[in-house]
Amino acid sequence: MAAIVQLVDLVKSYGRSADAVAGLNLEVPEGSIFGLVGPNGAGKTTTMKIMATLLAPTRGQVWVGGHEVSRQPAQVRDRVGYMPDFFGVYDDLKVSEYLEFYGATYDIPAAKRRRLADDLLDLVDLTEKKNAYVDTLSRGMKQRLCLARALIHDPQVLILDEPASGLDPRARVEMRELLKELREMGKTVIISSHILSELGEVCTEIAIIDRGSLVASGTPEEILVQLNATRVLEIRVLSDPDAAAAFLAQQPGVGQIARVNGASLRVGFNGDDQGAAALLGAMVGAGLRPSSFAQAANTLEDLFLKVTGQNGQGGAAGDGGGGNGKGRGNGGGSGDSSGNGRMKA
Numbered sequence: 102m103a104a105i106v107q108l109v110d111l112v113k114s115y116g117r118s119a120d121a122v123a124g125l126n127l128e129v130p131e132g133s134i135f136g137l138v139g140p141n142g143a144g145k146t147t148t149m150k151i152m153a154t155l156l157a158p159t160r161g162q163v164w165v166g167g168h169e170v171s172r173q174p175a176q177v178r179d180r181v182g183y184m185p186d187f188f189g190v191y192d193d194l195k196v197s198e199y200l201e202f203y204g205a206t207y208d209i210p211a212a213k214r215r216r217l218a219d220d221l222l223d224l225v226d227l228t229e230k231k232n233a234y235v236d237t238l239s240r241g242m243k244q245r246l247c248l249a250r251a252l253i254h255d256p257q258v259l260i261l262d263e264p265a266s267g268l269d270p271r272a273r274v275e276m277r278e279l280l281k282e283l284r285e286m287g288k289t290v291i292i293s294s295h296i297l298s299e300l301g302e303v304c305t306e307i308a309i310i311d312r313g314s315l316v317a318s319g320t321p322e323e324i325l326v327q328l329n330a331t332r333v334l335e336i337r338v339l340s341d342p343d344a345a346a347a348f349l350a351q352q353p354g355v356g357q358i359a360r361v362n363g364a365s366l367r368v369g370f371n372g373d374d375q376g377a378a379a380l381l382g383a384m385v386g387a388g389l390r391p392s393s394f395a396q397a398a399n400t401l402e403d404l405f406l407k408v409t410g411q412n413g414q415g416g417a418a419g420d421g422g423g424g425n426g427k428g429r430g431n432g433g434g435s436g437d438s439s440g441n442g443r444m445k446a
C-alpha cells in the first residue's frame with residue numbers, strides 16, 4: 102500500500118537539550134490506523150505537530166499526500182486534521198457554534214456549515230449536547246468534540262494526539278470504535294499513546310519511539326514476534342519485593358525488571374525452561390519465598406517494557422539490559438526483526 106505520510110530523516114531540536122526527534126524515518130500506509138507509541142518525552146507530540154505543520158522541522162522532510170510540510174504547508178493543512186493533546190477553554194461557546202466557528206475558519210459556506218456540524222455531531226455521538234456550552238462537557242465528550250473539529254474540512258489524514266487519555270474504559274472502547282469507523286470512511290488515522298496495549302487492538306501498524314528514535318515498528322503481530330525473543334516472567338514474592346528485584350537483577354538471563362501492582366515483578370528473561378527452573382530454585386534458596394512464578398502472556402506492553410526499559414507504571418529497575426547473560430536477541434533466529442526497525446537494549 103502506498104504511503105500517504107512519510108518522514109525522512111526528521112530531526113527536531115528545541116535548542117541545547119538532546120534532539121526531541123532524532124532522525125526519524127516512517128511510512129504511514131494509506132488507509133491504516135497507525136499508532137505512535139512511546140513513553141513521556143519520546144517525541145510523539147513534537148512529531149505530530151510537525152506533520153500538522155504547526156511546528157517547523159529542524160532537518161529532514163515530512164511528506165503528506167505528496168506535499169512537503171515546509172514547502173507546501175497549505176496543501177498539507179488541507180489534507181490533515183489535527184487533534185491536540187490538550188483541549189482549550191471556550192467560555193460562552195455552544196457545541197454547535199464551536200464546530201461552525203471552525204468550519205468558518207476553513208471557508209466552508211454558512212449554509213453548509215450547519216449541516217456539516219450536525220453530521221459530525223452525529224458521527225461522534227454528541228447530537229444531544231448540541232446546545233450545551235462546551236465548557237460543561239465531560240472530558241470524554243470534549244475529546245469527541247475535538248475529533249469532530251479535526252474532521253470539519255474532510256481531511257484524508259487524521260492526527261490524534263493521545264485521544265484516549267483521561268477517558269474511562271467505556272469511553273476508550275467508544276473511541277476505538279470511532280477510529281474504526283473513520284478508517285471505514287477511508288481516512289488514514291495516526292494516533293499516539295503511551296499505552297501500547299490499547300493501540301494493539303485498533304492499530305494496523307505501530308511504531309515505537311523512545312528519545313526521538315524508532316525502536317521497533319510493524320504490524321502488532323510483527324511486533325509480538327520481535328517480543329518472543331524474550332519471555333516475561335511474572336513473579337510474586339512473600340518477602341520484600343525490592344530485595345527480590347535486587348537479587349533477580351544479579352541472575353543470568355535476567356533483563357529489565359518492573360514492579361507491578363505493588364508486590365508483583367515482571368521480569369524480562371532470556372532463557373529456556375531449564376533456566377527458568379534454575380531461577381526459581383535460586384529464589385527459593387535465597388529465602389525470597391516466591392508464591393507465584395509464571396510466564397506472562399506476551400503482550401505489547403511487555404515489548405514496551407523491554408525496548409524502553411519502563412512501563413506505564415514506572416518503577417523499572419534492573420541492570421539496564423547491558424549485562425544480562427546472553428545479552429539481547431534470542432540467538433536462535435526465530436524472532437524476525439528484519440525490516441521492522443531496530444531493537445535496542
Ligand SMILES: Nc1ncnc2c1ncn2[C@@H]1O[C@H](COP(=O)(O)OP(=O)(O)OP(=O)(O)O)[C@@H](O)[C@H]1O
Nearest residue numbers: 115120121139140141142143144145146147148295
Ligand atoms: N516547546 C518546547 N521547548 C523545549 N523542549 C521541548 C518543547 N516541547 C517538547 N520539548 C522536549 O522535547 C522532548 C519530546 O517532547 P514531546 O512533547 O514531543 O514528547 P511526547 O512523546 O509527546 O511526550 P508525552 O507522552 O509526555 O506527551 C521532551 O524532551 C520535551 O522536554
Ligand SMILES: [Mg+2]
Nearest residue numbers: 145146147186
Ligand atoms: Mg505528547
